[in-house]
Amino acid sequence: MAALLxxxxxxxxxxxxxxxxxxxxxxxxxxxTALILFAVAEAVLGEGFLKxxxxxxxxxxxxxxxxxxxxxxxxxxxxxxxxxTFGLTIGGQFQCFSHxxxxxxxxxxxxxxxxxxxxxxxxxxxxxxxxxxxYYASDLTWPxxxxxxxxxxxxxxxxxxxxxxxxxEDGRPIEx
Amino acid sequence: MAGTIVEGRNVTDNRTLAPDFCxxxxxxxxxVCALKLTEAGFDxxxxxxxxxxxxxxxxxxxxxxxxxxxREVDMYKLLYQEGGTRLSKNGxxxxxQGRCLGGGTAVxxxxxxxPRLETLDEWQKRGLPFTRQNLDPYLHEVVNYLGVVRNDKYxxxxxxxxxxxxxxxxxxENLPNNTKKCRECGSCGVGCPYDRKMSGFVKWLHDAFILGxxxxxxxxxxxxxSTADTISEVQAHFIDQKSRPTKRKLVVKPAKGVxxxxxxxxxxxxLMRSGLDLDGRVGKFTHIHPITMTxxxxxxxxxxxxxxxDNMWTPKFGNGPTGYLIETGSFFPxxxxxxTLQHGDELHxxxxxxxxxxxxxxxxxxxxxxxxxxxxxxELDINGDPELDYKIPQANLNPMRESVVMMARIxxxxxxxxxxxxxxxxxxxxSDADFGEIRKIDFTRPQSASIFTVHxxxxxxxNKNEKRRCVNNDxxxxxxxxxxxxxxxxxPTALGANPQITIYSLALWASREICERHQRPFEFNxxxxxxPWPHY
Numbered sequence: 001m002a003a004l005l006x007x008x009x010x011x012x013x014x015x016x017x018x019x020x021x022x023x024x025x026x027x028x029x030x031x032x033t034a035l036i037l038f039a040v041a042e043a044v045l046g047e048g049f050l051k052x053x054x055x056x057x058x059x060x061x062x063x064x065x066x067x068x069x070x071x072x073x074x075x076x077x078x079x080x081x082x083x084x085t086f087g088l089t090i091g092g093q094f095q096c097f098s099h100x101x102x103x104x105x106x107x108x109x110x111x112x113x114x115x116x117x118x119x120x121x122x123x124x125x126x127x128x129x130x131x132x133x134x135y136y137a138s139d140l141t142w143p144x145x146x147x148x149x150x151x152x153x154x155x156x157x158x159x160x161x162x163x164x165x166x167x168x169e170d171g172r173p174i175e176x
Numbered sequence: 177m178a179g180t181i182v183e184g185r186n187v188t189d190n191r192t193l194a195p196d197f198c199x200x201x202x203x204x205x206x207x208v209c210a211l212k213l214t215e216a217g218f219d220x221x222x223x224x225x226x227x228x229x230x231x232x233x234x235x236x237x238x239x240x241x242x243x244x245x246x247r248e249v250d251m252y253k254l255l256y257q258e259g260g261t262r263l264s265k266n267g268x269x270x271x272x273q274g275r276c277l278g279g280g281t282a283v284x285x286x287x288x289x290x291p292r293l294e295t296l297d298e299w300q301k302r303g304l305p306f307t308r309q310n311l312d313p314y315l316h317e318v319v320n321y322l323g324v325v326r327n328d329k330y331x332x333x334x335x336x337x338x339x340x341x342x343x344x345x346x347x348x349e350n351l352p353n354n355t356k357k358c359r360e361c362g363s364c365g366v367g368c369p370y371d372r373k374m375s376g377f378v379k380w381l382h383d384a385f386i387l388g389x390x391x392x393x394x395x396x397x398x399x400x401x402s403t404a405d406t407i408s409e410v411q412a413h414f415i416d417q418k419s420r421p422t423k424r425k426l427v428v429k430p431a432k433g434v435x436x437x438x439x440x441x442x443x444x445x446x447l448m449r450s451g452l453d454l455d456g457r458v459g460k461f462t463h464i465h466p467i468t469m470t471x472x473x474x475x476x477x478x479x480x481x482x483x484x485x486d487n488m489w490t491p492k493f494g495n496g497p498t499g500y501l502i503e504t505g506s507f508f509p510x511x512x513x514x515x516t517l518q519h520g521d522e523l524h525x526x527x528x529x530x531x532x533x534x535x536x537x538x539x540x541x542x543x544x545x546x547x548x549x550x551x552x553x554x555e556l557d558i559n560g561d562p563e564l565d566y567k568i569p570q571a572n573l574n575p576m577r578e579s580v581v582m583m584a585r586i587x588x589x590x591x592x593x594x595x596x597x598x599x600x601x602x603x604x605x606x607s608d609a610d611f612g613e614i615r616k617i618d619f620t621r622p623q624s625a626s627i628f629t630v631h632x633x634x635x636x637x638x639n640k641n642e643k644r645r646c647v648n649n650d651x652x653x654x655x656x657x658x659x660x661x662x663x664x665x666x667x668p669t670a671l672g673a674n675p676q677i678t679i680y681s682l683a684l685w686a687s688r689e690i691c692e693r694h695q696r697p698f699e700f701n702x703x704x705x706x707x708p709w710p711h712y
Contacts, residue, residue, distance in 0.1 A: 066259030137249035146532030150246035
């Protein structure tokens with residue numbers, strides 16, 4: 001079904017242009033789906049999310065290469081469906097998803113989350129999982145979590161003298 | 177003379193090769209078969225769909241694999257099936273499976289448990305030849321060769337778990353690992369950069385390569401070509417660094433046979449693409465261990481990413497057809513964020529509250545013992561790629577709820593102020609009074625909770641029942657005399673334990689069968705000593 005409807009939905013989609021989305025070349029996204037993705041991510045993550053995840057769009061685009069093509073097509077289809085139909089069918093407003101305020105987009109997310117329809121809950125899960133995992137993949141978000149980073153970048157994590165912080169009751173030095 | 181490793185992404189011509197054996201898949205089963213068949217003097221070719229992980233010192237002290245940078249965003253896409261985003265057909269279950277040199281052995285958390293005895297008993301009822309006694313030399317060989325150790329350096333999650341279990345008089349035990357002088361970076365799940373985990377590319381494949389085995393990575397098998405009772409040809413194509421076809425092809429014409437070891441989704445997929453579906457039998461009765469997970473929030477910082485990830489467990493709830501094993505782990509930002517099922521300010525609050533001071537426990541649930549259940553089915557999608565259609569069995573519903581209750585109970589006893597349950601909508605448990613909410617979770621309803629699996633088994637099972645049997649007891653595929661299936665797809669049920677050691681052991685057994693068929697030597701080289709599991 002996705003293959004049949006995607007061209008029509010793509011033609012109908014007219015996502016709000018955002019100056020933050022500067023990319024013009026994509027592997028899997030298009031300019032339109034990139035703008036819809038931005039609108040989705042902004043609803044999931046909040047305004048200004050690119051400040052801490054500046055490569056958000058490129059990262060998702062790159063990841064889509066590795067997905068099974070059928071699953072990737074479903075994700076892109078979900079973006080187009082969200083843009084062209086959710087404003088009316090779920091939000092009750094004659095506006096496309098990306099043109100809605102963050103608050104209204106979040107109301108739609110909330111309705112997707114609690115829907116009795118499996119497909120809608122799956123779309124909710126896909127949108128929040130992709131947005132949240134891509135955002136927290138960025139180093140700039142890690143200080144908010146208290147995550148010190150990976151050992152190959154920060155060998156001191158492994159080499160500091162005992163007590164090693166994640167073994168608070170164990171004073172033994174790590175094996176050489 | 178050592179073999180060669182060819183990265184398919186760099187191949188600029190079409191190729192035809194004629195080894196003795198073509199092994200499809202370089203994971204636990206493929207690695208074992210590569211070594212043992214090469215030791216027996218065969219000319220062996222291994223095909224791996226994923227990327228090579230070359231030995232190449234990195235900038236960090238002791239880093240042996242430069243490309244393994246521990247960063248989730250890079251490693252999931254490079255080392256896992258579908259970039260770490262593989263889902264069940266209904267979207268409900270995240271399926272984490274390795275796809276790189278070494279397959280699952282490159283990305284597992286290094287937990288080493290033997291096959292559950294009651295599972296072996298069940299398998300015997302289904303006509304499988306394996307017993308605790310006759311598997312003993314295989315288990316010794318694996319344990320001694322890998323140097324499986326009882327590493328008792330526990331991370332915070334493990335310590336909290338031990339503490340909570342002690343308060344409830346639950347036996348918490350050390351879980352052995354296939355690591356050597358572990359550096360405790362916690363990154364087993366994204367590939368050990370220090371070669372301290374004894375992954376396939378550090379041990380089996382490395383040793384096979386030294387003895388002359390040839391390996392092609394970035395090589396995706398399209399189909400097997402059959403003539404009467406044999407496989408005459410393996411057709412494959414190369415893929416580039418972004419997993420796209422390069423338009424270059426590989427044809428393999430094996431002189432002696434094909435060993436299928438592409439995992440419990442990949443192996444049925446190849447067979448179905450090849451028209452070898454045995455009237456629809458292949459792909460049926462595929463099993464997983466569904467995982468439930470909890471994160472306890474503690475008053476102090478816990479550094480949850482670091483330390484040995486998986487060396488503490490309790491077997492207390494592991495018995496029976498729907499038993500579960502609770503283990504502890506390490507966790508990272510991307511993994512956590514993809515499990516919250518949250519958005520907006522609550523997403524960020526939960527990430528902040530439960531990451532820096534969090535400790536994790538999770539439960540693998542046993543499935544597959546009810547012959548009336550269908551369990552999972554591997555199907556081909558519109559493009560011919562395999563996908564798993566799986567619904568959580570009704571019989572597992574209450575055990576899944578109870579595992580979450582038990583993990584929450586253990587966290588609270590260990591001093592957690594709150595326990596995060598990955599329900600939709602999210603649930604924070606602060607006392608026993610909240611357990612009623614856990615017992616209402618409908619895990620059979622997609623997206624009612626975050627559910628994972630890292631163990632996929634079955635789909636091409638060994639079984640005396642003619643209507644279910646895909647693989648004979650000598651590991652050959654029904655009437656194909658030169659096609660062996662040696663991976664976890666032969667399991668007739670889920671195992672009820674982390675399957676790495678069992679897959680290694682059964683692949684050794686399969687290698688012996690192949691060697692005997694061709695009157696070549698098969699030797700155990702690492703016998704003796706005690707197994708690392710008390711009371712086993």
